Amino acid sequence: MRAARLFFTEKLLDWNLEMNNRSMPWKGEKDPYRIWLSEIILQQTRVEQGWPYYERFIANYPTVSDLAAANEEEVFRLWQGLGYYARCKNMLAAAREIQQTYHGQFPNTHDQIKALKGIGPYTAAAIASFAFNLPHAVLDGNVFRVLSRFFGIDTPIDSTAGKKEFAELAQELLPKDNAATYNQALMDFGAVVCKPQRPECSSCPLQKKCVAYHQQLISLLPVKTKKLQIKKRYFNYIIASWKDKVYIRKRTADDIWQNLHEFVLIESKEAADSTQLLSGTDFKELFGTTVYEITRISKQFKQQLTHQTIHSQFINIELAQPTDIPGYQLTPTDTLDNLAFPKTITTFLQSKTGLLL
DNA sequence: AAATCGGGGCA
DNA sequence: TGCCCAGATTT
Structure with missing residues (x-):
């Protein structure tokens, strides 16, 4: 030896x-x-x-x-x-x-x-x-x-x-x-x-x-014992804008992407249809009876993380008037460049269906 | 001791 | 897909 x-x-x-x-x-x-x-x-x-x-x-x-x-x-x-x-x-x-x-x-x-x-x-x-x-x-x-x-x-x-x-x-x-x-x-x-x-x-x-x-x-060799469980999650992002501003928040929960920003998130247990999502209770709780117009619905984006697979869909809506959405801030669109976003969001933003660029 | 935390390259 | 990458922290 x-x-x-x-x-x-x-x-x-x-x-x-x-x-x-x-x-x-x-x-x-x-x-x-x-x-x-x-x-x-x-x-x-x-x-x-x-x-x-x-x-x-x-x-x-x-x-x-x-x-x-x-x-x-x-x-x-x-x-x-x-x-x-x-x-x-x-x-x-x-x-x-x-x-x-x-x-x-x-x-x-x-x-x-x-x-x-x-x-x-x-x-x-x-x-x-x-x-x-x-x-x-x-x-x-x-x-x-x-x-x-x-x-x-x-x-x-x-x-x-x-x-x-x-x-x-x-x-x-x-x-x-x-x-x-x-x-x-x-x-x-x-x-x-x-x-x-x-x-x-x-x-x-x-x-x-x-x-x-x-x-x-x-x-x-080497030997590893632990095998990880991968969960599936479905993120429905509502890109709610009013004039040249959009609602975003910084993620703080005990979850992935802490300190990064995101749009209004409605997470669902399975892939959600956009029309039923917009008529659901989660949406109503956030937006109340605010009048809006749907301007774009994206395809599903998939991101594979170590412990979970994130399926994301982005729905753009334009509000008739600003409203208070708890936890979210109405932010000028042209300042998003200074903020950090998760990869799945930057990928969406840079795609053809994106809000920017 | 086990679970979590991202994103990308490679077979 | 599954595995791995100049790991650390929380539960």
């Missing part, structure tokens, strides 16, 4: 020196703010997807102080489309915490970093090692996969026992004086060679001692 561990670390570092051509804007970065920003953006997000967002955030907020001073709505707008919006909220809170508590100087100990909003075990280890070369092993999806395959560990990675086991192994494997390079190399290796599907085993420098390779377990 000890021999296998030494082999693992040595071959990995060799691979990094000789064969690793992976290039990313934040690689080798030493500014903790930039490292932090990249790590938050990349949580559960592919590098190619996060890359342009990173560039935009750095351009708009070059320092943590700039981000701390930023307008929240503006930051959400910049984050729009990236998903997992709690990351954005927590990121802003952390920036303000760093500004206030640490006077804009990014904290440089693992415990201080870990205590910031939105920073868990992985991100704390990543910042601590990349920015300060502190000896903390990162444990992300790549590391779980590489270690489970090479050492042939079938403990489920989404179990408490699995997280503990892999974390301890990762920490033991870490060369304490070379944490930054090693951590980066391990994740690159997982992304480039030991990929989830079709890993490059034939050219893998670790193949000789890889348990999964020799026992035909590549496609079986």
